[in-house]
Amino acid sequence: MNQPVLPNSLEGRDVAVHLHSQTNPRQMEENGPIVITRGEGIRVYDAAGKPYIDAMAGLWCASLGFANERLAAAASRQYAELGFYHTFFQRTLPGATELAEKLVDLTGMTGGKAYFATSGSEANETMVKLAWVYHTVRGKPTKRKVIARDRAFHGSTIAAASMCGLGFMHREFGLPLPGFLHTLCPDAYRGMLEGEDEAAFVERLARELESLILREGADSIAAFIAEPIHAGGGIILPPAGYFPRIQQILKKYDILFLDDEIVCGFGRTGEWFGKDTVGASPDMMALAKGLSSAYFPISAVVLAPAIYEAVKEFNKAGGNFGHGFTNSGHPVGVAVALEAIAIYEEMNIVEHVRAMGARLRGHFERIGRASPIVGQVRGAGLMLGIELVADKASRTPFDPHLQVGMAFDRIAYGNGLVARCMGDVLGFSPPLIVTESDVDEIAERCETSLHQLERQLGCLP
Ligand SMILES: Cc1ncc(COP(=O)(O)O)c(C=O)c1O
Structure with a gap:
């Protein structure tokens, strides 16, 4: 690592042409990759x-x-059969149908639907856009703002980065965008005041959220987004009762709960989904990473029936749902995800x-x-x-x-x-x-x- 980087080595060539994520440019030039x-x-x-x-x-x-050889074989079989097709304009693919069924079933989002994207950031942004449609259709188009939490990580695209509660995601870019707010992080170890127990801490977090909502105006807030357990913010498991109490407030002010399961999903927390570890009941869930064991860039949003009904209602005059990624429901991505889930079930x-x-x-x-x-x-x-x-x-x-x-x-x-x-x-x-x-x-x-x-x-x- 501390050898000089030779220009004609792989390391030197990489330094010459490759801009890396979450990497200090000067250190990269000095030490190489x-x-x-x-x-x-x-x-x-x-x-x-x-x-x-x-x-x-x-x-x-x-x-x-x-x-994993089984994931490689699943990808290879699918590439040989149909290496690309899309899910726009009423097209579907057998694997996409099967994976949507599986995700609705596994998440317990009865009567809901699955939407496919390719990264966690896109899944989180899709949830925000769906929250906007939902409120608009219900005659509340001013409900646009999103509340996230300090130390949250939700991704790198503009809205997802705005929802992060980590300064290093904001400082170069003038983020967060207006309308993306933050409330306290439920880190009891660092956040509890002297004399406070966990129950009192939860109550203070709930009151803090409620005052933020009232300050901004409940009619301006669309959604609250949270990871069941903060990942990149420092592995923070909230105290018992946190999510049920927070959800009482969200319900009171007609605010949707968006569950970022991008790290927590697919067994990571000792349940299929982190929501079950922390006692949360989301309106939408964002899934990625473990969905395909990251062998293919695929993500998904699983949405409650009421959210789908809003999309249908909005477009009742004949318009299309105006959202989509070229690789939404990519046949190889869904094949790999189905195989990954089959392995999770077998093991x-x-x-x-x-x-x-x-x-x-x-x-x-x-x-x-x-x-x-x-x-x-x-x-x-x-x-x-x-x-x-x-x-x-x-x-x-x-x-x-x-x-x-x-x-x-x-x-x-x-x-x-x-x-x-x-x-x-x-x-x-x-x-x-x-x-x-x-x-x-x-x-x-x-x-x-x-x-x-x-x-x-x-x-x-
Ligand atoms: C909790 C959480 N949400 C969202 C994301 C963003 O996912 P992606 O990098 O696939 O856009 C990440 C990435 O690490 C994450 O940890």
Whole structure:
């Protein structure tokens, strides 16, 4: 990594022509890219042939690991039969029908419909547009604003980025757009006031949401969007009762609840969907990532019947639903997603994730008790976070300039473990196919890396 980047190497050529997502340009020019050449199960290999356990499943997405032959075969069969067709203008494809049936069934959105797109951002933006149609048809066209939460991640397109509650998604672009508002994040560890318990914290968050709605005017608010468990914001599982209480307020003011299941969906949290882990009942759900184990860029929105009825009503004079992506319902995407879901069902994904998640969490809690810098272990299923702190008793964070989380990532990487820091929260979201011995190995490498970090910080006894 710290070798000079030779201009005629792959690294040098990449630096010359390739602008990378979420990457510092200067560091990229100085150090060059990390080249990953192949995958096998939960491991990826770099250009020198060194294996890494990717305990983030890439970007929270490769639930079936990095070289699943059944997914490759499903894609290959479909490419040979029909490599592209679309779902505009009343066309459909057998796989798209079957996948829509499956998604409506799995999500429990009885009588609802599935809409296909190609990325999580597009799915989230589609939900916003559908919320606008819904309110317009019901005679409330002024209901346009969307409330999201601090530390939320909802994607990179303009509205999706506006819904993010993370400054690094806004600062270069003059976002959020007007009409995209934010309310408090339900992080009890950081957000509870002195003397407050979780129930009182939830009540304060609910009151804060209600005052935002009243300040802006309920007749201006279309929807509230939330991940059941914040992913990129630092693996934040809300306190018990949070979503039911928030939904009472949304109902009171006729505001739709949009559920971003892009990370949480398809078993990640130890339920098929994160909504069931946190007791939420959405009007629409955005699905991506685990939907195809990220082997094809496919996403979906599952919508309640009332939302569909609004689209139908709006177009009753003969117009078309004015929305669509070239690759909505792409035949290869739906074939891969159907195969991924078949595998999840065969491996009894929910039970498997609960068992492996409990094992990994048990390891992390033991490591945390022994470590002077682990403040909290949190999350659900195989979506776990470890928050590092300078002082456990007072929950005092490290000086951000120390970049302690980043230092952990670097050390772990050297130890053949890919984790992902979000500030000083270490994220773990391994492929869902992990076995007991994989989980033990992840924990062992995490513990070794943490000890190295503690030594580096001078805080090991
Ligand atoms: C919770 C959540 N929502 C939406 C997105 C955006 O998905 P995409 O990158 O496919 O647009 C992400 C991506 O990481 C995500 O974590």
